[in-house]
Amino acid sequence: MRFLSKLAIAAACASLLVAGTAAQQKVQINGAGATFPYPIYSKWFAEYNKLHPDVEINYQSIGSGGGIRQITNGTVFFGATDGPMTPDQLQQSPGKILHFPTVLGADVPVYNIPNVTAELKFTGAVLADIFLGKITKWNDPALAKLNTGVNLPATDITVVHRSDASGTSYIWVDYLAKVSPEWKSKVGVATAVNWPVGLGGKGNEGVAGLVTQTPGSIGYVELIYALQNKISFGTVQNLAGEFVKASEASVTAAAAGAALKMPADFRVSITNAEGKGVYPVSSFTWLLLYESPKDKAQSKIMVDFVKWALTDGQKFAGSLGYAPLPEAVVKLEMAALQKVKVS
Amino acid sequence: MTAPVPGRKKASRGLVATDLGFRLGTGLFATMLVALVVAIGFELSRQSMLTIEKFGLNFWRTEVWDPVAGQFGALPFIWGTLYSSILALIISTPIALGIAVFISELCPDWLKQPLVFLTELLAAIPSIVYGLWGIFVLVPAVRAFESSLPAVLRQLPLFSGPPVGVGMLSAALILAVMVVPFSSSVAREVLKSVPGAQREGAYALGATRFEAIRAALFYARTGIVGAVMLGFGRALGETMAVTMVIGSTPKVSLSLFAPQDTMAGVLASQFTEADTELYLSALVEIGLVLFIITLIVNSMSRLLIWSMARSERSSTPVVAAEPVEVTA
Amino acid sequence: MSRTSRRKLLSAVFVGFCALSVLIALVPLAFVLFFVVSEGIQSLNVDFFRNMPKPVGESGGGMANAIVGTLMVTGLGSLFAVPIGILSGVYMSEYAGTRFAAVARFAADTLNGVPSIVIGVFAYGIAVLPFKQFSALAGGLALGIMMIPIIARTTEELLLLVPGTMREGALALGATRARAVFSVVLPSALPGIITGVVLALARIAGETAPLLFTAFSNRFFTTKLNQPVATLTVMVYTYAISPYKDWHRQAWAGALVLIFIVLVCSLLARFATRRLEGMQAR
Numbered sequence: 001m002r003f004l005s006k007l008a009i010a011a012a013c014a015s016l017l018v019a020g021t022a023a024q025q026k027v028q029i030n031g032a033g034a035t036f037p038y039p040i041y042s043k044w045f046a047e048y049n050k051l052h053p054d055v056e057i058n059y060q061s062i063g064s065g066g067g068i069r070q071i072t073n074g075t076v077f078f079g080a081t082d083g084p085m086t087p088d089q090l091q092q093s094p095g096k097i098l099h100f101p102t103v104l105g106a107d108v109p110v111y112n113i114p115n116v117t118a119e120l121k122f123t124g125a126v127l128a129d130i131f132l133g134k135i136t137k138w139n140d141p142a143l144a145k146l147n148t149g150v151n152l153p154a155t156d157i158t159v160v161h162r163s164d165a166s167g168t169s170y171i172w173v174d175y176l177a178k179v180s181p182e183w184k185s186k187v188g189v190a191t192a193v194n195w196p197v198g199l200g201g202k203g204n205e206g207v208a209g210l211v212t213q214t215p216g217s218i219g220y221v222e223l224i225y226a227l228q229n230k231i232s233f234g235t236v237q238n239l240a241g242e243f244v245k246a247s248e249a250s251v252t253a254a255a256a257g258a259a260l261k262m263p264a265d266f267r268v269s270i271t272n273a274e275g276k277g278v279y280p281v282s283s284f285t286w287l288l289l290y291e292s293p294k295d296k297a298q299s300k301i302m303v304d305f306v307k308w309a310l311t312d313g314q315k316f317a318g319s320l321g322y323a324p325l326p327e328a329v330v331k332l333e334m335a336a337l338q339k340v341k342v343s
Numbered sequence: 344m345t346a347p348v349p350g351r352k353k354a355s356r357g358l359v360a361t362d363l364g365f366r367l368g369t370g371l372f373a374t375m376l377v378a379l380v381v382a383i384g385f386e387l388s389r390q391s392m393l394t395i396e397k398f399g400l401n402f403w404r405t406e407v408w409d410p411v412a413g414q415f416g417a418l419p420f421i422w423g424t425l426y427s428s429i430l431a432l433i434i435s436t437p438i439a440l441g442i443a444v445f446i447s448e449l450c451p452d453w454l455k456q457p458l459v460f461l462t463e464l465l466a467a468i469p470s471i472v473y474g475l476w477g478i479f480v481l482v483p484a485v486r487a488f489e490s491s492l493p494a495v496l497r498q499l500p501l502f503s504g505p506p507v508g509v510g511m512l513s514a515a516l517i518l519a520v521m522v523v524p525f526s527s528s529v530a531r532e533v534l535k536s537v538p539g540a541q542r543e544g545a546y547a548l549g550a551t552r553f554e555a556i557r558a559a560l561f562y563a564r565t566g567i568v569g570a571v572m573l574g575f576g577r578a579l580g581e582t583m584a585v586t587m588v589i590g591s592t593p594k595v596s597l598s599l600f601a602p603q604d605t606m607a608g609v610l611a612s613q614f615t616e617a618d619t620e621l622y623l624s625a626l627v628e629i630g631l632v633l634f635i636i637t638l639i640v641n642s643m644s645r646l647l648i649w650s651m652a653r654s655e656r657s658s659t660p661v662v663a664a665e666p667v668e669v670t671a
Numbered sequence: 672m673s674r675t676s677r678r679k680l681l682s683a684v685f686v687g688f689c690a691l692s693v694l695i696a697l698v699p700l701a702f703v704l705f706f707v708v709s710e711g712i713q714s715l716n717v718d719f720f721r722n723m724p725k726p727v728g729e730s731g732g733g734m735a736n737a738i739v740g741t742l743m744v745t746g747l748g749s750l751f752a753v754p755i756g757i758l759s760g761v762y763m764s765e766y767a768g769t770r771f772a773a774v775a776r777f778a779a780d781t782l783n784g785v786p787s788i789v790i791g792v793f794a795y796g797i798a799v800l801p802f803k804q805f806s807a808l809a810g811g812l813a814l815g816i817m818m819i820p821i822i823a824r825t826t827e828e829l830l831l832l833v834p835g836t837m838r839e840g841a842l843a844l845g846a847t848r849a850r851a852v853f854s855v856v857l858p859s860a861l862p863g864i865i866t867g868v869v870l871a872l873a874r875i876a877g878e879t880a881p882l883l884f885t886a887f888s889n890r891f892f893t894t895k896l897n898q899p900v901a902t903l904t905v906m907v908y909t910y911a912i913s914p915y916k917d918w919h920r921q922a923w924a925g926a927l928v929l930i931f932i933v934l935v936c937s938l939l940a941r942f943a944t945r946r947l948e949g950m951q952a953r
Contacts, residue, residue, distance in 0.1 A: 028893060032615075043726045043727070046725070056893075060887060060888050060899075062615050063615075063616050065616035066616035069616055069623075070615065073800060073803065075803050075805055092620075158505050158507050163591035164612055164616050165617075165618060187411075188411050191616075192613075192616070194407065194408065194409035194410075198592070200590065200604075200612070201912075202591065202912055203913075206913075209478075214507050214508065214509075228728055228915065229915070320728075361848070362847055362848045365849035366762075369758050369762035370762050370766075373758075373759040374775075375755055375759070376755065376778050376820070379816060379819070382797075386793055386796050387789070387792070387793065438692040439692075441688055441692025445690060446693075461697060465699075467874070467934075467937055468700075468703060468930065469878070469929050471879045471907050471911075472707060476702070476703045479919075480706055523696050553685040553686070554678065554682065579786070580787070582786060582880040583879045583908065587911070587912065611788055614792065626792075633786055638785075640784075641781060641784035642780075645780055
């Protein structure tokens with residue numbers, strides 16, 4: 001009798017376990033990648049969950065490099081990156097991966113200088129020299145020349161960069177390589193580079209945190225991180241010679257030209273773009289999806305989500321410091337989404 | 344003797360079988376334990392084959408960590424790990440020994456349990472909580488300290504560099520705090536095993552408190568070295584708290600102010616993002632070396648402690664002296 | 672100064688140093704506890720325990736899913752570690768003289784010293800990559816691996832402490848070795864073993880590194896074992912390195928909850944040990 005009752009209890013527990021795992025109707029999809037768009041992605045996934053309570057999209061911001069790695073390994077269903085995958089990376093993935101731009105953003109130079117509240121002007125060449133370690137003090141003549149009205153102290157410049165592989169870094173070094181031949185040959189362009197100088201912070205969050213806590217520091221973060229944490233950021237000179245502050249308008253201007261000559265796979269760089277009112281350190285950010293993934297049900301959900309994000313989702317962009325995609329690009333993407341197998 | 348009871352042989356064979364079953368059964372679980380350690384070593388080696396073959400010993404001598412160019416040198420991380428752990432040892436050992444001596448030799452009985460509890464609490468605080476405290480409390484304090492250092496001292500390579508707060512000094516301090524309870528509790532156990540005759544003999548010869556304790560410490564020296572080494576092993580593998588305050592920069596630097604990085608730290612920051620096979624292999628190889636180093640350090644320390652216990656057991660005098668009342 | 676008074680001075684200085692080192696060690700403890708309690712208490716409200724994490728920038732989020740997640744992975748870890756730990760401890764104590772027991776003991780001590788991040792890398796290789804899935808199970812495996820040596824060594828030491836007369840008495844009455852151990856020796860050491868398990872639990876509840884690449888994390892609530900799960904430690908880490916003030920406050924609150932769990936477990940363990948010693952004295 002005792003044995004039978006033990007068996008009964010064991011059976012009940014087993015069935016509860018099975019029932020527990022099978023009975024839930026909710027679908028959970030896991031993704032990982034860029035920290036750059038994390039504020040708007042987290043808003044999107046929360047809003048989408050409100051509209052479709054049975055869909056839970058779990059996104060972890062571990063950096064663009066992480067997003068590319070995990071989707072290649074297949075440990076997450078979708079990835080996100082600010083730096084498009086290189087041909088080598090595309091080759092390593094087991095299936096074809098498609099890029100879909102979701103929103104436009106900008107990298108801004110954030111700084112924390114004691115007793116300086118003014119907005120500083122930077123040129124690309126000066127920024128490159130700071131990150132190369134050639135300009136080491138805030139009152140360097142090159143900086144003073146650009147900011148004549150500001151009383152820059154003789155404090156050491158502490159450079160802050162990303163310690164993890166990141167698309168935000170990619171955008172930044174992509175820009176530096178375009179404006180500084182020395183940067184291009186010495187350091188190069190990738191999601192993780194061998195930084196000549198500086199401290200490493202993990203994620204946009206880590207860099208913003210280090211800059212706020214370290215007097216005399218300069219770093220680069222996505223615009224929204226600077227806005228939300230009220231960190232001072234400067235203007236950057238564009239190809240037309242204007243000193244432009246990152247904003248929805250100036251970032252949209254950067255994408256205007258690209259919309260006309262968009263490649264079929266959407267992998268394009270818009271840093272240092274031509275035109276008036278253009279913010280030079282702007283970029284698309286992409287979602288990565290397999291063209292024919294195994295789990296077709298999850299694929300359908302993601303495709304529906306991306307369609308929502310490209311249309312209704314864009315209205316959240318402005319308030320979070322991003323710029324919505326140009327209409328022409330959205331149209332191209334809707335067509336491209338047909339390629340993703342959903343059944 | 345008596346005639347064999349029918350069925351007895353079967354029963355005893357059954358008994359032996361059960362005993363064998365017991366031995367094999369529990370032995371199986373013990374084997375799982377051993378298998379786990381072997382599996383860890385094996386898996387780490389397997390996944391790091393790529394860089395082992397490509398870079399060989401140069402991996403440990405090169406300072407360059409450049410994922411873009413595919414150049415991987417682990418020297419900065421080894422340096423960072425060893426430097427921070429040794430500094431932590433220098434800071435923590437006197438304090439740990441002081442605590443061990445105080446609790447086992449000097450403090451009144453009513454104070455013993457609470458003090459032991461408090462030191463255990465220090466060991467029980469999770470690493471992430473230390474890290475959190477490190478970022479928001481320790482780093483600003485260290486930054487203030489670094490800024491206040493006179494310019495004369497700043498010229499020294501030990502104190503060079505901008506006062507950013509995150510760096511070797513913060514890492515060493517936080518490691519020291521985390522290591523103290525470990526070394527101190529093992530040292531306390533070691534001191535407990537020193538036979539009373541040692542101290543009593545010293546007091547009988549007119550020793551001061553310090554001299555008697557010194558005699559006990561001398562007797563226990565191998566065990567104490569073992570305790571300190573255990574603390575060293577703990578410091579080598581510490582991850583979260585150190586990663587959050589060391590600055591995550593792969594550079595070899597003598598300066599206490601300079602942001603650096605450790606083996607465990609680079610694994611925590613970069614593991615999920617290694618986007619090429621070579622990069623991943625390089626990181627796993629760092630994990631493999633960390634595994635081997637901690638294995639060696641921990642084994643040596645256990646050996647020291649064990650050998651002290653063994654020599655103590657074999658050399659205990661048979662003469663049982665009347666315990667002398669020690670006057671404080 | 673005469674030789675004697677110099678010696679006495681040295682002794683006094685030494686005693687003073689020892690007392691001072693106790694104070695020095697207690698300072699950071701007081702510091703850490705003070706900050707965690709004062710910062711954490713402000714953000715500890717019903718929302719924290721009840722709500723899910725909110726998107727970046729929105730206030731009022733909580734760590735409900737992380738608390739459940741921590742319970743899940745520690746529970747899974749115990750399920751895995753307790754049988755292996757106790758039974759290997761039994762082997763090591765029963766066959767203490769054999770060479771294999773020495774090997775097992777060495778293995779346990781080695782495993783104890785392996786850095787938690789290395790165990791995380793190992794668990795990623797065998798439990799995440801082959802299944803292409805971050806999961807609570809993988810997190811539980813990593814934590815379980817860390818618990819095994821603690822439980823094994825504690826069990827071994829406690830079983831060795833049980834007076835030989837008990838075992839011999841059982842054997843003399845004709846019990847098999849198995850019966851002697853499981854019906855007589857083990858139950859008398861049980862309170863101590865449970866203490867060891869509780870202490871091991873307290874230790875792994877505070878672990879972050881092995882969960883980073885196994886359980887990953889989750890913004891939503893889940894009880895599925897094969898999905899990523901949020902845990903208190905990883906959430907505190909993620910929030911601590913972020914630049915959002917609201918998330919920092921939640922990180923302190925999470926740290927307070929963690930310390931509370933650890934404190935409760937340690938007190939329970941001490942209480943149990945004292946009761947055990949009291950019982951044995953009788």
